[in-house]
Amino acid sequence: MKKTLAFALGGALSLPAFAAAAGELNLICSADVVICEKLVSEFQASHPDTKVNMVRLSSGEAYAKVRAEGRNPQTDLWWGGTGDPHLQAAADELTAPYESPLLADQQDWSKKQAEISGNRTIGVYTGALGWGYNTKIFADKGLKEPACWADLLDPSLKGEIQLADPNSSGTAYTALATLVQLMGEDQAFDYLKKLNANVSQYTKSGSAPVKAAARGETGMGIVFLHDAVSQTVEGFPIKPMTPCEGTGYEVGSMSIIEGAQNPDEAKAFYDWVLTPEAQNLMPESGSFQIPSNKNATPSENVPDLSTVKLIDYDFAKYGSSETRKALLARWDAEVGGAATE
Template structure:
């Protein structure tokens, strides 16, 4: 009897230690924080046995963190943010190979992202690059509606434009890569140096510029169009625009980290978030991107990519680590260094 009592006591004593080993998932989310929190909340409802530790970071910051943690990964899954840094991480084998059973349910552009990366990443949403401008500010200052990239060089816009820093923001890197593909590299950098005269601030987050414009702190923010639409839907005087010359687009992506401490939980989240039911919830969080699941119903506010003049964005080249380093180094030397002048 004493032995039985001792065994029971030992079992009870071990419960806290067992509970500490409960399943968990370490997630970095590179979308708007409201969307990130929505995903975590819904996943918790569907999988209450898995505790999610979520950190919101821009895609450029996440890429840098994943590289820094390569020898001792602390992150399991990276969701959202532009596809270029996901492809760069894949090229460096910082992310794990995983062929989700959900792939047949996805649009071709989402599957192509997986194919380019050797199944180390996948497309979760898509959206075009553009800007949103504050109609009240433009009207009060007598400024012309900016319909083209060239219009952003108007001297009247001095101090009115915000765009993110491409070192930290995938949105801004997509802008940089878009202009290089649209104009040619030398011409694009000449354009960016001229644009710098009108830029009031280079933000860390890609969506921050249009949020500043919505608050009246700037006249215009260069962002993905869905971020401008989100501010408009919330009732701010923001008009979304895409440039007449043409523009790039993103394939927001998702990757499991190579050597992740919780790979099984990462795969559960990965497959879950690719379902139509989950993607149908995104507009509730102000997400107006085009969902990757073919059965998901896009919000009525989602910009129609078929009506936008899109360039043939080369994800393979501009998602390459070496190309990224070259463009960012040149931006730092010729544009970023002038930001404080």
């Protein structure tokens, strides 16, 4: 039986609750836990009067928590994770409009995220979708390097691929939306149903598949390119790749929650994390996304997106509630359901 992780956005959720207190910030972080902890410690060092209560949740989990708390928000700020669920939260008016004084210093793709959402969210980093494969496993098993989306359907890769569940993972939802935009919806779901034969596990976290590949537990993981790069930098035999047909990308985002109990602290963190000084902390924590502030210094390990064939990803459409719900429902019915059979 293939392992899959069920995640019902509309069902009962067992998610952490925050306690409200003066001088505190209740933060959801949807990036890798290492950068989450780094940002929290550095912010508290420069803002000693503010205690940060942080919980790490995948993008889909974060959106579900924010939605569940809609009438009584316990969260003040949501940082990181793919932009699509942030845009959905903005469309649902679960997040609050805020225009930072540092908006002018951000890259155009960051400003566009703010514009699309009516300033209810903003881009904080970006990175392309791809995969990382374990070169040792592939060499030992005589497997061919996968250069294109089509290559992932090769029967020799049966049981060698992991990717996340798009209900819980923003990475996997980006992959789903990317394939739909590349192929058309029906063709994309036909592809995903065929790919399912080669998938050993649908994980909850978007970066988990390539970490499993780094540990030798699977041959490859479909992830954001920077997550594969981080494993390479750590010394694992992971080779990052982007597909020849083209690929999508994320705009990792940040949102203040509508009705936040600590709005001043939320705005303070929001402004601070948009500074080049804060964004320069990311490579120190093994995070190699492209930062949003034009004056930040990207690591030499940050993937060069000028060499990647990127699609014109429609964030407004695929971040909308209607499109997102429809695609996830179809994935559950046609792909996720088949994974448990």
